[in-house]
Amino acid sequence: MKQDAGVRRAGKLSVDAKATPFGEYDAALIKAIQERWYYLIDNSTLSPRSGKVVLEFNLLFDGRISDMKLTETEVGEALGYLCERAVTDPSPYPKWPLDMHRIIGGNVRPVKLTFFYF
Structure with a gap:
């Protein structure tokens, strides 16, 4: 799964998760991450800069996150850490639906998220 994310106060999250085979699940996942990201930015003393952060991690069948990696940051480690927390704080996510588990096999x-700070 590859998703692009953005911050409203410092960008915008734009995802067409409904077009994926796991649309409802992905939409709920992205919504939880986006809401947490906005909250963290709104309550941070950090000044957002323009640029992107790329995270790669594994989403396990039971909703847990593993093997989080910050693979790219154009905005520094601190803003990258906010993105990591936006993913890890709401976890565990719901367990995969049976059809999703069957299709993934x-x-x-593996998940790759790109956060854009504007």
């Missing part, structure tokens, strides 16, 4: 789904 395993217990791990």
